[in-house]
Amino acid sequence: MSLMQIPRRVDYGLRAIIYLSTQDPEKCCSITEIAKQQNVPKKFLEKIIQDLMRRGLIRSKRGSCGGYSLARSANEISFYDVIEALEGSITVNACMDEEFSCDQLPRCTMVGVWSEIQRKVTEVFTRTTLADLRRTPCRDIVSASSLSSAA
Amino acid sequence: MSLMQIPRRVDYGLRAIIYLSTQDPEKCCSITEIAKQQNVPKKFLEKIIQDLMRRGLIRSKRGSCGGYSLARSANEISFYDVIEALEGSITVNACMDEEFSCDQLPRCTMVGVWSEIQRKVTEVFTRTTLADLRRTPCRDIVSASSLSSAA
DNA sequence: TAGTTATCCCACTAAATTAGTCTGATTTAA
DNA sequence: TTAAATCAGACTAATTTAGTGGGATAACTA
Ligand code: SF4
Ligand code: SF4
Numbered sequence: 001m002s003l004m005q006i007p008r009r010v011d012y013g014l015r016a017i018i019y020l021s022t023q024d025p026e027k028c029c030s031i032t033e034i035a036k037q038q039n040v041p042k043k044f045l046e047k048i049i050q051d052l053m054r055r056g057l058i059r060s061k062r063g064s065c066g067g068y069s070l071a072r073s074a075n076e077i078s079f080y081d082v083i084e085a086l087e088g089s090i091t092v093n094a095c096m097d098e099e100f101s102c103d104q105l106p107r108c109t110m111v112g113v114w115s116e117i118q119r120k121v122t123e124v125f126t127r128t129t130l131a132d133l134r135r136t137p138c139r140d141i142v143s144a145s146s147l148s149s150a151a
Numbered sequence: 152m153s154l155m156q157i158p159r160r161v162d163y164g165l166r167a168i169i170y171l172s173t174q175d176p177e178k179c180c181s182i183t184e185i186a187k188q189q190n191v192p193k194k195f196l197e198k199i200i201q202d203l204m205r206r207g208l209i210r211s212k213r214g215s216c217g218g219y220s221l222a223r224s225a226n227e228i229s230f231y232d233v234i235e236a237l238e239g240s241i242t243v244n245a246c247m248d249e250e251f252s253c254d255q256l257p258r259c260t261m262v263g264v265w266s267e268i269q270r271k272v273t274e275v276f277t278r279t280t281l282a283d284l285r286r287t288p289c290r291d292i293v294s295a296s297s298l299s300s301a302a
Numbered sequence: 303t304a305g306t307t308a309t310c311c312c313a314c315t316a317a318a319t320t321a322g323t324c325t326g327a328t329t330t331a332a
Numbered sequence: 333t334t335a336a337a338t339c340a341g342a343c344t345a346a347t348t349t350a351g352t353g354g355g356a357t358a359a360c361t362a
Contacts, residue, residue, distance in 0.1 A: 003240070030337065060338065087153075
């Protein structure tokens with residue numbers, strides 16, 4: 001009963017890379033550390049992080065005292081980069097996928113709506129970088145707890 | 152490999168209700184007719200249409216020569232109405248769902264992004280009614296074929 | 303009243319996706 | 333050499349999606 005929801009994979013991946021963006025760029029964070037801090041199943045996260053590696057968003061150091069760090073600076077990594085690395089491109093409906101074509105397309109009146117949605121969603125994701133998230137703890141719930149911890 | 156895609160169910164349901172909006176309001180269209188015109192599996196469509204019925208978007212006439220027609224006028228039925236009738240509310244990430252709460256929420260920096268996406272998507276879907284689709288055959292592909300058939 | 307055509311209702315299956323685990327090899331610092 | 337880490341890939345379990353089938357019920361027509 002919930003539509004157009006991003007998968008856990010992507011949420012977890014974003015948690016991880018956002019965590020890295022808050023750490024010293026030279027520091028290597030282990031899977032164990034990230035998983036614990038962000039409350040993500042460790043082995044699952046391991047696989048997710050491998051995908052971010054292959055796409056060149058983060059880099060790794062192997063062996064003891066190894067771990068991960070951002071491959072480029074936080075303002076050069078967008079939400080879209082992460083999402084696309086993990087799940088491929090966003091296609092809000094089947095006909096928005098280039099590889100697929102619908103037989104109704106020539107006389108379909110709703111494709112305009114899908115492309116409008118797709119354009120807007122993509123715009124937000126490409127515009128938002130990890131650096132943008134630095135300051136805002138949680139836009140809506142800036143209440144007692146978060147204020148006191150910031151002091 | 153395609154993210155945030157609406158399910159076939161919704162696409163089929165929209166095809167059906169859009170088709171009804173192009174027909175005489177008094178005419179009853181049978182499942183068979185709609186399924187054939189819109190190229191949707193008949194039995195599957197039957198179930199989808201029942202959901203639209205229960206939500207009061209369309210009405211039916213039973214028996215021989217029965218069928219379906221819009222329950223209200225085309226400009227009073229939005230995309231959002233149809234989508235919500237078929238799949239429930241749109242929640243772009245788990246934490247946007249009221250029934251679910253994430254333990255990371257208090258210190259999460261990305262909820263703002265999800266709510267922005269959610270707001271924009273919802274805005275387009277609520278703003279767009281079936282009546283809006285009447286004229287536009289297909290915004291992008293207004294090429295030879297559609298132009299000649301319009302003449 | 304019988305026959306036909308349609309909605310209505312609910313159980314069921316088959317395929318795909320998602321979320322996650324298990325095993326084990328390889329690399330490197332201490 | 334041992335411990336701590338990444339790396340690689342097969343595997344499973346649960347859920348969701350897409351679709352089917354069978355049959356009851358209702359209304360129109362002859
Ligand atoms: S019916 Fe229209 S909106 Fe749906 S998949 Fe086909 S072209 Fe796209
Ligand atoms: S981590 Fe943040 S964005 Fe993800 S579900 Fe929790 S609150 Fe929402």
